[in-house]
Amino acid sequence: MIEIKNLHANIEGKEILKGLTLTVKAGEVHAIMGPNGAGKSTLASILAGREEYEITSGEVTFEGADLLELSTEERAHLGLFLAFQYPVEIPGVSNVNFLRTAINEIREAKGEDSISAKEFMAMVREKSKIVELDSKLASRSVNEGFSGGEKKRNEIFQMAMLNPKLAVLDETDSGLDIDALRIVAKGVNTLKSADNASIVITHYQRLLDYIVPDFVHVLHDGKIVKTGNKELALELEEKGYDWIKEETQVG
Amino acid sequence: MEDLLTQTKFDRLRTQLNETALPLTEVAKQRAQSLLEISDFPTRKNEAWKYTNVNGLNKLLLNASASKSNNKPANTISNNGRKVHIINGHIAEGQTDTPGIKTSWDSLPERYTESPFDALNLLYCSCAVELTFDDSENKSIELVFDNNHNTAIFPRLFINCKKGAKGTVILNFQGAENNASFINASTYIDVGENANLSIHKIQKNGNDTFDLQREYVNQAANSSFTMNTFPLSGRLTRNDLLINVNGSNCETFMNGAYTLKGKSHCDNHTTVDHKVANCYSKELYKGVIDERATNVFNGKVFVRKDAQKINAFQSNANILLSETGTVNSKPELEIYADDVKCSHGSTTGQLDEEAVFYLRSRGLTEKSAKELLVKAFLGEVLEEVDNEEVSSYVGTQIELHFSK
DSSP, rough: EEEEEEEEETTTTTEEEEEEEEEOOOEEEEEEEEOSSSSSSHHHHHHHTOOEEEEEEEEEETTTGGGSOHHHHHHEEEEEEEEEEOOEEEEEEEHHHHHHHHHHHHHHHHHHOOOHHHHHHHHHHHHHHTTOOHHHHHHHHETOOHHHHHHHHHHHHHHHHHSSEEEEESSSTOOHHHHHHHHHHHHHHOOOOOEEEEEEEEEGGGGGSSSSOSEEEEEEEEEEEEEHHHHHHHHHHHHHHHHHHHHHHHH | OOHHHHHHHHHHHHOOOOSSSSSOOHHHHHHHHHHHTTTOOOTSGGGTTOOOGGGGGGGGGOOSSSSSSSSSOOOOSSSSEEEEEEEETTTOOOOOBTTEEEESSOOOOOOOOOHHHHHHHHHTTOEEEEEESSSTTEEEEEEEEEEEESSSEEEEEEEEOOTEEEEEEEEEEOOOOOOEEEEEEEEEEEEETOOOEEEEEEEETTOOEEEEEEEEEEOOOOOEEEEEEEEOSEEEEEEEEEEEEOSSSSSEEEEEEEEETTOEEEEEEEEEEOOSSSEEEEEEEEEEOOOTEEEEEEEEEEOTTTSEEEEEEEEEEEOSSSSOEEEEEEEEEEEEESSSEEEEEEEEEOOOOOHHHHHHHHOOOOHHHHHHHHHHHHHHHHOOOOOOHHHHHHHHHHHHHOOO
């Protein structure tokens, strides 16, 4: 699905990623954990194609394509989806209208016909149920006046609508109460299949009680320093990140 | 030789113009002529014209003998309601006077002349139309100006919405794409007591057209007046909207949306003069400026000494899509009463890059992401337009503007 090899990246001359390597296969859920400033959100931003980062070396192959050569929208067309840590409010642009445009542009890029109004509305009804998103919210302006939880549910709703191959969830749990967390996790679990994969970026173990990862990676100082199964997340929760930092320094 | 030295820019412009064929009184003619004789084109020193230079008018090659007939059907916006077709500034052949629409004149009304361009309009008037609404049926009349010759188009319009009456007027200026005309319109609007009048003005001019228009509005008590202005294209567009709110309990709405690119220059000057108490006015002008285009906005609100309990709101917002576009926006409030609620605001910025990125991350191309955001931005103005045909027409034009 995606193969990240020895990725180095700077922002404003400061090196954030210092040789990150990660392979994700179809059907897998990978959690990336790590202390603040480790480079977690940088990774998400680079995968989605934010232009303010400078890639100094390394490569990323996604579905056989050189991801770093593609524009943000081309990545989306290939099936990459980023759930934003801070979803943007866009007054005057209705959620469903923009999703319909998005679906049609993705279909067009694949040489498929556009979605019919009927098919689209049926899909809105079906997918909004997954995240218990009020259909009124679905038709309102994108995220405008949404609560923190509603914004995150809307991210998962969009993910459900776009049906990506690889979803990158950037601290989707931040700012969520336990109910919203449960709903978001349920959405992600429902959408999981043998053909898609997700990278769940999180600071806390909490979300991983609900989204059970196949692999847990610890990102520290721009590199993955430890990989394990879900037990590793529990260990981190118990001990904090300091032992990882110490272990890395010793190693 | 001496003549050349003392010749004003108006003198030079006038050598290209044909005097009006409509009947003018000798007095009116004299007055207009003397105003023009002591005037010249406005310059930067004139505060109201600080950012708008009309010298290019004298570079236009105006063809005086433009065709009055047009084989093509009129580019109308409304399906129903009456229409007057004006081709290259002249009333289309076959138009006859009907109740509410007058196009033939024994004597052309002079009305007041504020600007030398009004004097010019009077002396070289190419068509004069009077529209009258006298019942509450909310009839709609559309004036379609089809311009396909490079010529001088000088419409003189009188719109009367009588006591208790309701009316809708669409002023639809349509220029062929490369049309290089000079439009110079003077419009006199009277809104009677308890009357309700809406005017929608579309300026879809040719890329080299100069369009200078002035609207003088008088509102009587308990009336409602709406002026929606859509400068969509043209080389230079200048609109002066002057509204005197003479009676109490009036409502006044001014909305504008503009899409500028190339070397377009658009200037909207509006004035609302609240002379009496208990009135409400609301103004919203929004536009996008691309390439080397320039937008000028000047909105004045006067609240006179005894005009208490006035609620006046004004807002102008601009989005610059290029680094070479220019915006000059100046809201002005002059308040001489003490119990009023007034606000004004002006913003100029770029499209929200974070929103563009968000939409692109969902698969929208950069172009369609920007288009969606611009449509949403201008959509706020279109929501204020209570005429479905007009708002959908302008919406379509905004889309076309981006697809070119």
